[in-house]
Amino acid sequence: MTSLLLPQVPALGTLRRVLAGPARPYTRPGSCSAIDKQPRGGPVAVGTLGLEGDEQGDLRVHGGPHKAVHCYPWEHYELWRRELAGQAQAHDLLSRPGAFGENFSLDGLDEAGVCLGDQWQVGSARLEVSQGRQPCWKLNDRFGVPDMALRLQASLRTGWYLRVLQPGQVQEGDVVRLLARPHPQWPLARILRVIAERECTPELLSELLALPLPPSWQRLFTRRLEAGQAEDWSARVNG
Secondary structure, three states, rough: OOOOEOEEEEEEEEEEEEEEOOOOOOOOOOOOOOOOOOOOOOOEEEEEEOOOOOOOOOOOOOOHHOOOOOEEOHHHHHHHHOOOOHHHHHHHOOOOOOOOOOEEEOOOOOOOEEOOOOEEEOOOOEEEEEEEEEOOOHHHHOOOOOOOHHHHHOOOOOOOOEEEEOEEEEEOOOOEEEEOOOOOOOOOHHHHHHHHOOOOOOOHHHHHHHHOOOOOHHHHHHHHHHHOOOOOHHHHHOO
16 A cells, blocks of 8 residues: 655654663562663763663564554643552552553554554654553552453553664654554554454454564464464463
8 A cells, every 4th residue: 555645744653751660679589670761951962772771681583673662642631640540659650650560651642543554753753652561560550459461451551662763862852753654544443443352364464464563463463364363361461
């Protein structure tokens, strides 16, 4: 399909916070995580593997060029505060950006309005929406909510990842501008719903596999198509 080019470079939203942090030992023996990101002031360099000073705890499933930058909408926080009312640990985290381990806290964007393959200009960097997040058990421990990973997946409020097409610098307050939208019929929420609802319709999976998916999503949908059933999530969401 011909890419939908947008010569007026419309603004989609704003970069509320830029966050990064090192990997540290986590809550369970032998585990490591960099989910506790902290705000970075001033310009921050972003390269093909992510933000300067940022790390990932388990490079088998995090980081790399297809998961260089993790984004999460600030607007979701109020929904989570309401849903998790009475959970003191969760409410403390949700008082400020960074609760979900995001690098970019964003205003004005969400999974329903962001499409696979969207290309953005943020600061001097050019970025591309590569995939949605598949939440893991570390969120359960971080929030003190035993099924937080499953809640995130079912809500479709997972956040998403960017790959870096052109390295540059970004900083708080930068406008997110849409440069191209090659797959307007595939907002991330649509793909995330296929995953969350364990959809295995061959025609739909074949259509998905025709998209420029990252390797992890290629494997996921190929296995569903071949097996005729959804994958086991227990290790990912429970640890």
